[in-house]
Amino acid sequence: MRQILSQQQLDEGVTRLAQFIDCSKSAPPLTIIGVLNGSIVLVADLIRRLEGPLRIAMVWASSYRGDAITAGNLELRMDVLPDLKDQDVLVVDDIFDTGHTLQTIIKEISTYNPIRIRTLVLLKKHGKSQVSIAPDFIGFEIPDEFVVGYGLDFNGLWRHLPYLAALDPEDRVEDKVAIVPAVRRVENDLSISEPEE
Ligand code: IMP
Ligand code: MG
DSSP states (O other): OEEEEOHHHHHHHHHHHHHHSOOOTTSOOEEEEEEETTTHHHHHHHHTTOOSOEEEEEEEEEOOOTTOOSOOOOEEEOTTOOOOTTOEEEEEEEEESSSHHHHHHHHHHHTTOOSEEEEEEEEEETTOOOSSOOOSEEEEEEOSOOEEBTTBOBTTBOTTOSSEEEOOGGGGOGGGSOOOOOOOOOTTOTTSOOOOO
């Protein structure tokens, strides 16, 4: 794994993004819609740099299946959204790769008749877009590499890293991490056996 953006660079990037958004005390209320799960860290850091007034909502999207690293069919869950009619919406996602996720989310959200929909991503992969839309705000443009950390995962792992790292092919081999059944060891309790080899 190679670090490509340090904790400090990410911090500065998020501060820059927060300055782009007009979210001062006198601004009209903003509804920030984070895309689960990848945007959790970004949303948490971003909103603490905004003065408000703002609301936070979430949608869930998944385009990767298991350990696959190419985009598959998009699955979208929007059933926990508040009423968006006449709201000023900012959709926040971790990364813009082909752009299909964000494009589909915008299309779905527009059916709720918000007054405006803007989009913000921490990362955009260079030269990968397959759609006509582009994010309104981009933290960093990165080369076409598979990255993890700061909310982004590979097969559900690595979201907690405070920095961003590129995953090399050998890092993607799941069975390198041997999963050993947990054993509850209780002293003098011989009824609890060792895991089988
Ligand atoms: P898109 O629809 O191709 O733009 O893909 C966007 C979604 O795919 C993002 O919200 C991420 O969840 C996921 N994704 C794309 N590239 C990466 C990556 O390099 N690492 C982790 N997740 C990624
Ligand atoms: Mg995502």
